[in-house]
Amino acid sequence: MAIAITKPEAMIFDLDGTLFQTETLLLPAYRATFDRLREEGLYEGETPPEKYVLSGLGMLLEHIWQMVMPEVDQAVHRRADELLLKLQIEGMERGDGKLYDGVAHTLQGLRSRGIRLFIASNGLEDYVKGVIRYQGLETLFEPGGLYSAGEYRTRSKADLVRMLLDRHGVSSAWMVGDRSSDVEAGHANGLFVVGCDYAGFRKEGELDQADVRIADFSELLKLVDET
Template sequence: MNFSNMTTMIFDLDGTLFQTEKLAIPAFRRTYERLHAKGIWNTYPTNEQITSVFGLTTADLWKALLPDANDAERAIADEILLEEELAHLEKGYGELYPQVPETLSYLKSRGIRLYIASNGGERYVKGVAQAMKIDSFFTRIYSAGEYKTARKEELVAKLLAYDGSSLAVMVGDRRSDVKAGKANGLYVIGCDFGFARENELEGADEIIHDFTQLRKLVCV
């Protein structure tokens, strides 16, 4: 791809911009404590089980972590988790990957329109962007929770319909990001510093191991 002609970059949030585990693991722990107190669930997930669901839609996340719960119980769990995530953000939990704000600032200075496309809930995604002070870099923030999409391919399609660009790049750390980019005819940059498992980024056009590598690509 000729990056000099690129107009738009679309970023996943968790595992791409944001070190999610530093917020999610303590928030999930507290959520499960509250669920246990309500008599809804008695077992606790491992850290590996928690990180394995990053990037999933809310519905798929709870199917994985509360497999035997009913819809009402999963709705309660989701409400509690959001409360805990926002509360932990206020307490200072969570961290961006190194040089994310500086790199986003550089990309925006090159005239590139920046977006977030996340499978998370609207209040969570926008809450993280605001708490981490990166929301101002983005033209718009898209979340599955706000746009009611079941797959990231649909969410990215909605974003592209708004943006109108045919020269866009998808940046993410999960198979869903690669699939979403490819389904929409985009060049895909896989991030191998987040939660990607072996072969998860198969099909990406480029793989980076540090967020700042995006600057070098754009300079080509």
């Protein structure tokens, strides 16, 4: 059942595929990760097709590696975690990675309207905080408001969002994201869900249960102002 739209006290954003064009940072680091795994004798053969890692965006990393290289030991998955994070951080430091059009302006507009802004991501802590820092968005989000499954060891995004709401005393919020895990996390916590329909990483039908869908991030301002 759809949740009625009301003006929110806060907005909780997914990161990859919602605010950040993940592939602009991820794919070079993904290719370099497999170069390093081969050098270290931990992986043989060609780098798995990029479609596997892209289709897993929004999932926990352990589940992504199970799709990308299901035949290897979990120790290799953990080493891949380390390498991918290190290489992505190095990429951020070089200025790699892009936000979707209108993200910075829209977040500033939401903040100026008094809306509290948060992140809830299934990514690793240093990656999530690094993207926000290197993109110059830190001051727009609530202090301590960048939540990641990597930091809090949650098993689902619904649990992560519940923790965020409780810790920050948020009583009404919109969940904004591009994957079914965002829709499920929002509705599990009684939130209005905005589905972001522009990244293209998801499977068909993932956003069917969202309460509203947007084709451009800047549409959020219009939605808020019309509520």
